[in-house]
Amino acid sequence: MLTEVRILGRGGQGAVTASQIIAIAAFYDGLQSQAFPMFGVERAGSPVRAYVRLSDKEIKDRTEICFPDYSIVLDPTLLQSLNVCEGVKKSVIVNCTRCISLKKETYYVDATSKAMEIIGKPFVNVAMVGAFAKVTGIITLKSINKAIDDLFGLKGKPEVIQKNKDAVKAVYDAVKK
Amino acid sequence: MSKKLNIGGVITEPGSTKHYKTGDWRTFRPYWDKTKCIQCMRCWQFCPDISIPQKDGKRQDTDFDFCKGCGICAKECPVKCIVMNKEKK
Amino acid sequence: MKKVIECSHAIAEAVKLCKPAVIPMFPITPQTHIVERLADFINEGSLDSEMIHVESEHSAMSAAIGSSAAGTRTFTATNSQGLLLMSEMVFVASGMRLPIVMAIANRAVSSPINIWCDHSDSMAVRDSGWIQLYCESTQEAFDTIIQAFKVAEKTFLPAMVCVDGFSLTHVWEPADILSSKEVDKFLPKYKPMFSLDPKKPVTMGPIAFPNTYQDFKKQQHDAMKESLKEIVDVNKEFKSKFNRSYGNGLIETYKMDDAKIVYVCMGSLCTTVRGVIDDYRKKGKKVGMIKIKCFRPFPTENILDVTKDVENLLVIDKAVSLGNEPIVFNEIKSALYGKNIKLRSYVAGLGGRDVTHYMLRKALEDKDKGGEEWLG
Incomplete structure (x- = not known):
């Protein structure tokens, strides 16, 4: 079965990195995967989109995703400027402090607070992958941790990597409908 | 193709231009008066065809295999010891 | 080993395995990730290549011509305006029969300015005497780079490996990355027919008068046509060694x-x-x-x-x-x-x-x- 995901964030928040982590984790969970950014001239702060396709079969599509199964929103301020529900087939997963009601089934988690608590900086992109894992059950925490090692293992500091993994777990546990 | 050519036009023999003697292009022939020459080497410097040989800092007679008879040496010579004469063929 | 990798990085991995001696480069979106990654490899010591940071694409191809003429394996990458700026030297490279491999991250051509994918750039130099191979996936891009070196060095024709800019270069998907041992068995050391060597001087890129110029072009044209067979053979050999192929290679x-x-x-x-x-x-x-x-x-x-x-x-x-x-x-x-x-x-x-x-x-x-x- 094909699952399509859209990640909305702001330039610099790491929406593209989040898409890569989902793709790598899904691959470890035995799926075919494809992650790509909404190609463009990203500037810090401008709205950024990244996409992921996951499937148990060969993926035969490279078009932009207009009707994603899931929409992940990294920054609550995007709720005002974009229609985060646009084309969404299943659910929207939002990083925000309180329960909100959108047109589609909505999950929320205060990932920014969790990130500040654990990492000490408002880096929510990696943590929000945990929310995606909990909501969909498509990818496992174990694979996400492996994906984080793959992406940051060579360059990142071990304690920062560990903090990110902890944030993933915390967000995984905290996400609510 | 009629000719055998190296790919890319590579010429494997170095310095092959020495086989191409340009001396027969000459209409005027420089005559060098050795007795008047002050060995300033201006002609040697200016010759565009490297046709004025020198040995141990001394000018030798013009190399007529390659001299095209352009007359630059005669023009540059400060003591006018080089004169251009019509080539006899 | 199979892993999820960005296509640009997979191309860089393939280039690393082919061990080019020289990589002249000038960055241009969306090709930049390829040469950035190669710079990483050189920095961390896993690739022993000379990377030349030139001041324009024209110089990038000029430097590539120089290093290939010296008898070394040479790689570069560009696209769009960069390819057009170097186009003068693109023709020189093929005319001199230098098997340079160049990755093209296909991008539209100005004006209006546009950084996204179409094939206008590589199509503009389709008659330059370079082999042009277009890739569909990360895996194909990786494999094609390795094949391209083999085809180019057998036929003494330069080759472009064309990959759709952004639409493929920036996609992360699974690809099987071969080991250095495997590629060494497939791709032999480059043996140039002629090379610049002070001990045995030759003249390269001389003038050809009307009595020979046409013959040189015929030679290039025949070599291009004969390379069809080479491409098929290399594709076949690749399949027998690594169990992957792309049609018949053509x-x-x-x-x-x-x-x-x-x-x-x-x-x-x-x-x-x-x-x-x-x-x-x-x-x-x-x-x-x-x-x-x-x-x-x-x-x-x-x-x-x-x-x-x-x-x-x-x-x-x-x-x-x-x-x-x-x-x-x-x-x-x-x-x-x-x-x-x-x-x-x-x-x-x-x-x-x-x-x-x-x-x-x-x-x-x-x-x-x-x-x-x-x-x-």
């Missing part, structure tokens, strides 16, 4: 056994077309695809072979020849001269416009109209 067909209506396309678009064909096949419609992998030299014979029972050909171009028919369409039409096949030409995806399922279905619905249509 074209790849998809569901062509009984197909009556056939898409013809190049590059990353082929993946989406496969999906559309699967949908049609479920409804019992006999639809197939010809993917042109090798655009130069053009595989006319192979196109004739696979189109014997085809009724409609839908040729999708990602570039235009302003004032004439689109380029791939024109080539297909000339290959099929005198054959009773209905042809229709589509221009799509210029400057990165998404080529959607809807457009591809519309292309099929209009199959009998003939002529040309711009999709989207």
